[in-house]
Amino acid sequence: MRIMRVGLCLAAALVFWSLRAEASLAASSYTLTTIEHPGDGVWATFTTGINNRGDIVGGYISPPTGHNFLMRRGTFIELPLSGAGGCNDRGDLVGGYADEEGITHGYLARGGDYELTIFDAFGSDYTQPRDVNESGTVVGFWHRIEDDTYHGFVWDKGVISEISISGATNTYITGINARGDMVGLWEDANMNRYGFALLHRQFIDLDALFKTHLEPYGINDMGQIVGTYDESGTAHGLLLAGGTITAIDYPGAIEGSTVVLGINSVGQIVGNYRAAYPDGHVARHGFLGQPGNEK
DSSP states (O other), X not given: OEEEEEOOOHHHHHHHHHHHHHHSOOOOOEEEEEEOOOSTXXXXXXXXXXXXXXXXXEEEEETTEEEEEEEETTEEEEESSSOXXXXXXXXXXXXXXXXXXXXXXXXXEETTTTEEEEEOGGGOSBEEEEEEOTTOOEEEEEEEXXXXXXXXXXXXXXXXXXXXXXXXXXXXXXXXOTTOOEEEEEEOTTOOEEEXXXXXXXXXXXXXXXXXXXXXXXXXXXOOEEEEEEETTXXXXXXXXXXXXXXXXXXXXXXXXXXXXXXXXXXXXEEEXXXXXXXXXXXXXXXXXXXTOOO
């Protein structure tokens, strides 16, 4: 088992982030469009990742089961497994699925024929891949049974390495870009949650740096980060670009329910929000955000 424990160096992180911020794109306004799976009896739709070609991966619930889809140029393509996470430009998809015994296995589905590689991080009962970059490197988190804790992992060509933040009870890796920069969350002993970035494997405490609570879920090759953040007790979708936080809230969504989960290198974003369906039930809707268009 390879283990990388990452410690905090906030002073260096401040300098490093300021240099990165100068090179980042400025935040743009977004045109947001709902994505709903068109099948009969669909109860909820989730969009979780987008690649540089604009392909969107996600899932939907058609009771009693969940399903995965790939949306390409407006066409929904059914996928063989549930629990989708991210996708890359090669057509690789990652996620986790539960077997009949309740064990969640990680998977990498390669290319257009979705050749499957199934893996369990360190023999865990719960392995959840969250993202995959252009070289096929997979990140996510796994459950360690012995002490009931969660730890990040990197899967690269069949070799799994653990990533744990020093002093954290739990560590979750949620996104990776083509350079290998990562984002994630860590929790202390009281289950307080904090956002972080690993840029060139240097740890940046995003909560401390921006003096607010951030939960980052995706990072693109420009260093732009998406997720959620807290402003005066209300959660918003997050775009962090050029050192600036921009709120992303889907119009008409239930307050505090918008979450941004993926961003590609041209700035397109995907995520989910809660709102009522025509029959009155309240559940998640997917969305696509196009940058640079004033509403």
